[in-house]
Amino acid sequence: MPIVAVAVDAPFHSGIGHLLSYHSECAIAPGSLVRVPLGKRDVLGVVWSSEADDPAHSPERALKDVLQVLDASTPLSADWRGLMEFTARYYQRSLGEVALMALPSALQDHTATQWQQRLDKLANGPKKSRTRKKAASAADTNAAPIAVDAAAPVVSLDSKPLGKPALTAQQQQALEAIGSQAGGVHLLHGATGSGKTEVYLQLAERILAADPQAQVLFMVPEINLAPQWQALIQARFAPWFGAECVAIMHSGLTPVQRLHEWVAVHQGRKRLVLGTRLAVLGSFAKLAMVVIDEEHDPSYKQQEGARYNARDLAVWRGKQLGIPVVLGSATPSLESWYNSRSATAQSPAGNYQRVSMPERIGGGALASLRLVDMSAYPRETVLAPSLLKAMQERITAGEQCMVLLNRRGYAPVLGCGSCGWKSDCPHCSAHQVVHKSDRSLRCHHCGWSTRVPHHCPRCGSVDLAPIGRGTEQLQELLQEQLGSLVLDDGRIPQVLRIDADSTRLKGALQESLAQVHRGDVDIVVGTQMIAKGHDFRRIGLVAVVQPDGALYSSDFRAPERLFALLMQASGRAGRDAEYMQGSASTPELWLQTREPQHVLYAALAKQDYPGFAAVQLREREQAGMPPFCYQALLRADAKTQEDAQAFLRQVAQLARAASLPGQDWVTVYPPVPLTIQRVANAERAQVLLESTSRKALQAYLTALQPLLHQARAQAPKGLLRWLVDVDPMAI
Known part of the structure; x- marks a missing residue:
């Protein structure tokens, strides 16, 4: 009987390994889906390779048999398996964990018969039913409506006139600079409102017209940006591919919706794909281009489980397939900016092509x-x-204002004026946030929630008061301050709050955005989720409250993130040049600060991202920080901080004694607690590993894995888990 190596979902710290061997009655093609026994369970797996059985070793190899082969669909491609292998290897996870994470969760419960029935049903087209309606209603709060489209493309790209706007000179130059290359990574550095999206769409049009099987992946950092992107792509390509031409891939879908979209992309029936970081792991019939909008956004880095960076995997996948990858941003990550540098006497040119679009469409300021x-x-x-006063003048003139405070809730903490008690979370080393709308205290780390007390739990005093401010309180204050105004149309100014709390119900985000676009709202208050990507046409003034906290953060990436946030926020103002000219006003960014002379704000005043990036890169080079070095974090969670740090010290001792490959090039720092030391009753500690050689760091981490298992076996019972985070976004 042939032996097949199968990837199953098993975390690397479980010690099961990358692949498990099973007997099969017949040869099975690599990439095929199978059901196999794992312990007492029957699980889904992916065949990775097969080999002939060796009769001499059969008695010793008491292998279990493959139970079923789900052979109704095309096997997963060698390209996809190569991506999974790289992801598992680079991010120090098990192959099966990564591969099964990339597949729809609904698929993991299918038998061979159910899988055949599912594919037959999709091939025959969607049918309206109560079950389908119920599944759609269970979708995530902000998920876009999904419909399975089994139809072939409606017409060819060449058979109808193009419904697209004329390009500006700088858009045309960018289109030609990127479109003339067969592959490679292109950093499209464009000012907010410069028309990067139109360049993306016309690049996609060229790709799709040149190859009738080609697929294009558009990636956005957050789910809340997906609806407007879906509308844009459908409006452009629906005449050629049908009204439901865009496949959606993000965690906001129901399991069944995600499965249907995955199948459509895997089979090549949908050629346009829109998704968040999860989409980069999708199985494509013929991926031909990847576009990553707001490429600097930290949301592209997964922060749980396999901690992959979707932007970096997209770059790797582009190189693997020889296809173009377009990274777009007004404030690129310093890594991408450095990788797109021009050659100097001190260093060669970077591997990316940099294309600039510094001017707004329509000559807008x-x-x-x-x-x-x-x-x-x-x-x-x-x-x-x-x-x-400035806001009052704007809304009286018919414009809208936006106020950004990156802190949701009513206040960060509730305090007692008598004894100093504060609303600490009982399970985390963090405060519970005051939420006035439902009179609750809520921890934003573990989710613990309780009612706001009427008196101090420690001393019984009723002298309780919120400390600090959040978006709820800011909305209340603005409504009070401007509520006495009467606008020309007889309305009282309306203040709308958009944050994770106000948009958690189904359809709430779409309705809030629609109110802004219709002009029903005069002032929008929110967190960073409103600062990026949204095309608000009537906003003339953006104000940022309390931005100074990031100026002196211990995180070396904090200035980069603050500058990006402020520039993105400023980009929401004055996007419609014709409207601003009609109202005879210019867009403004108001910044309330106690550090008005700070160099970051000086660069912001000039909208000088290149100057800011040059200073930051110089400082990073002097300090030996990324992108001039490579980092990984080894983290341990335990019942006590002592147990967590003891485990990390034990691993470091074993590593020194073993003289691991690359050791001479890797610096291992002592263990320290995380900034938020305790979350959900788990004490957390970490060790930073750093090297100027990516290859040396990877060799060291790979060799470290057996020692982690050894140390885990010797660790006290208080150790809960350990993980490795390669290229961490925060330290």
């Missing part, structure tokens, strides 16, 4: 910066009088 020195006002001042 970028927002000018107005710094408000809050040290001139009492500490309790939330909004400066000058800012309130």
